[in-house]
Amino acid sequence: MDTATTTYNILFRKYYPGLLFYATRFLPESEAEDIVQDTFLELWKRKDSIEIGDQIQAFLYRITYTKCLNAIKHKQVENEYSATAIEFYLKKIEFYDPAQNETIQHMENRELQVEVYNAINELPDKCREIFKLSYLHDLKNKEIAETLDISLRTVEAHMYKALKYLRVRLKYLLFLLFLLLLK
Template sequence: MTEKEFRTYFRDLYPQLAQYATRLLGALDVEDVLQGTFLELWNRRDDISTAAHVRAFTYRTVYTQSLNVLKHRAVVNRYSAAVVDMENKTAALLSPDACDVAFNMACKELSNKLTNAIEQLPPKSKEAFTLSYLHDMKNKDIAQEMGISVRTVDAHIYNALRTLRTKLKLTDLNTD
């Protein structure tokens, strides 16, 4: 194949091959595929003798190179999806909400505030509250142990809870 014949093939086949490649690939990468096709045709110009052979060779080359482009796109998309997934998982692990250390610190801080607030309760309310909530005793058993009536135990626990709520709300307002 001479250079003149090559130019003729290029001029005649390029629009048809461009349309074919566009149907296979969309608008992206068509120019690259066609450039590669005609470069391959030029490199094999001595092996190709007839016009029918040139036409079949160029269509087959466009098809093969288009498949390679599509495979490459699939690899890139899978890689991109894997990277995004990995970044999302990393962000989730580093999130303050998912962080055990931050959660444990918050729990410890709350526990310290609650302990301090309980320590500041009047002695009888403190004892009734502690026996009820920390030792899981029933009010009847607490009344027997403290030597007071069940209604008095109820009043001590009620006062303790009201005091704790007030103190813990004030503590939360001071930390924010």
């Protein structure tokens, strides 16, 4: 073993326990061990440029202190990034929540309206006309009969036929309509 290696081993055995105790004042033990090992690695890298003397203890403690602070700063950056990322994703979830987002609600309502209007437009002509007068123009069956100059019984038959068709055609939307009505 050469002189540098022997000196290094002596310094390691002499100062490692104290440096580890010091580093654990800042960090958990597993991280403190890494810091102290890095401190001795730094010492080894500089073995040709550092003179081992009375100041070596202060030098080792200074390196350990600096490495501990850097580790703490790095953790803070990671934590702030994590907190920011979590906040971003929570905002994103909130934005895309249909219950919280008017744009998405509007899109859903619009899609639902298109489906309902498409189904209404599939009705036979007379049936569609009577249904629209009833549900879209809010006319009573008697008013529809008078407006179209047909019997009340004919209006009721067309309404029955329209509702029966729409119930089957829009069956899958009943649940969605129910949810919208709850809002």
